[in-house]
Amino acid sequence: MGEQKQLTLAYLQYINQIYERIIDEVDVGLHAVDQTGKTIIYNKKMMEIESMDIQDVLNKNLMDVFMFTEGQSSTLVEALQEGKETINVKQTYFNNKGKEITTINNTFPIIEDGEIKGAVEIAKDVTKLERLIKNNMKRKGNTRFTFDNIIGSSPAIQEVIENAKRATRTSSYVLIVGETGTGKELFAQSIHNGSSRSGAPFISQNCAALPDNLIESLLFGTKRGAFTGAIDQPGLFEQAEGGTLLLDEINSLNPNLQAKLLRALQEKTIRRVGDTKDTPIDVRVIANMNEDPIDAIANNRMRKDLYYRLGVVTLFIPPLRERKDDILPLAQRFIEKYNGLFQMDVKGIDEEVFQSFLSYDWPGNVRELEHIIEAAMNIMIDEEIIKYAHLPFQYRNKSQLKERMTPVSPVESFIAHDMDTPVPLKDQMDSFEKYYIERVLKQNDFNISKTAKILGLSRQSLQYRIRKLDMVLDEKR
Known part of the structure; x- marks a missing residue:
């Protein structure tokens, strides 16, 4: 009996050595913690990624070892405390020497009989890639812009920047709305470069630049023999695999093409022109348009279902x-x-x-x-x-x-201040703007959409002005 026990123990030690060797040889970082947050597995690749020695981490609580940027928590802690599972999330944090680390993480809670027993994180190192992007952005060609390139401290632009930064955390589709020249592509590139897809392709196509028959084959690719001279050619979706595809002036596509695009977005597959089989795709689509989507839908320039699919995240870039x-x-x-x-x-x-x-x-x-x-x-x-x-x-x-x-009489008639004690120009302009918007709102029974149309603004722009001017509206609206 004692001999059998010794054999069993020896076998378990042998299996454990194999497990340890496999864990150290895989080309991803592995970090596991127990119920208390204490590290129980920390492989060689994770040591390389985080520039740490095993004795600095093993059997220690991870929150005592690592520091996280403001507003960001550990995905391992979230898995351990909340049972939260995260897939392909980019995380930036600092090791015990203050060195910045950036990884793409898959994190899972370990659950047994409904109780969280621990958590494990599988990490891919993108620290060097992140540094390369930041230091050589101008050399990168068609994706040289980051959020640092967006100039502006006004509340209008800061709100959009903040929402765009939040969009970098996911792969949801984004619709960017703004007049010509407001910097829509700058925002699109910044979102791509701030996301986990930053190392993958960023491809941009103006949908108004080519005729419909060419834009279809350009987007989806072609199958040999589909038409005279057709060859096997991957489209932009396939070329952007793993990365981002920017479709500029999306509202210029004809309804049939919009329907095909909608199907690709919903099914996450594309079919080349002339082909009979579907190809799976992993592409984040960002679309731009230079008119209010509600107007585009009303005038049949954009399908309503495509708008709802694309506008998971919608950014309205304010005009200058x-x-x-x-x-x-x-x-x-x-x-x-x-x-x-x-x-x-x-x-x-x-x-x-x-x-x-x-x-x-x-x-x-x-x-x-x-x-x-x-x-x-x-x-x-x-x-x-x-x-x-x-x-x-x-x-x-x-x-x-x-x-x-420009007629001056309406403004002059509005000014009630004694000109011997003039006020700053901006205050006077804000005061008149508030007066005029309130007047038109009252004339239209506080209907936001109707008022915005009369004032030549989008609904979103009018709502921004109302907030900016601290206007309290009647509940009738």
Whole structure:
């Protein structure tokens, strides 16, 4: 009996050695904790990823060893305490020496008889890739933008940035809505580069740039013999496998193509033109459009079901005229950009130019501001400050025409302040804007949609202005 027990013990030790060897040889990090949060498994790959020795981690509570960024908790702790399972989540944290670690994690609770007995994390190292992306973003080609490139401290743009950053945590589809020149692709690239797909392809296609028959084969690929000259060719969905596909001006696709796109998004499969079999895809789709989706649906430019599928996360980028506090920092950024390109030393813009920019409507948005700065610097020689005379003629012409055509009597009649004690211009403009919006709202029985249409705003823009101006609306709305 004693001999049999010794044989059993020897066999268990033998099996344990095999398990330990396998755990150390796999090319993923393994970290397991028991019921108390104490580390019980920590393999060689995890040591490499986290630059830690096994004695620094094994048999110690993980919260005593690792530090996490503000607002982020350990996925292992969440699995242990809440029974939460996470798949392909990017996590950034610090080891006991303060070194930043970034991993893509799959984390699972270990449950026995309904009780959580521990948790295990399987990690892939993307620390070097993250550092490469941050340090060499300009060399990366078509995905050079991150959230650091988005300039603006106004509440309007900060709210969108925050929502976009949250969207990096998942692979849900995103719809970005904004006028031409507001920076929709900048947001799309930032979301891609901030997500776990950042190391995979980012492919962008303008849906309005090609005829329908070409855009279909470009998106979904072709099967040899589908039509004269057709070859086996992967489409953009297959080329973007594991990454992100940006579809610009999605509302320009015809309804039939929108239906095929909807099917691809729902089924997560595509079928090449002329093929009979479906191909599974793992692609995050981000779509852009330059009109309010409600208007696009009403005018049959976008299928309602496609909108609901794409708009899991919807970002409305405010036009520049609604975030004028950001004009000066944007102008300064463009000056720095073209100083480098033109080998100049321009310091900024003068007060007349700044006031002109504030009173302008910016139909071309941020892109138009950049082009104006670039044009002004093209005609400067040794000057250090951009003056009104440096601005391109077409801008000065439009700006002066607007000034001549703008009636002043309604504003003058509204001003109730004693001009001997004038108030700041922004306060006066906000006051008049609040007065006018409230007046139109009352005329339309506080109907947001109808008021927004009369004012030439989207519903979202009107709601933002109401919040910004601290307007208290009648419950009738």
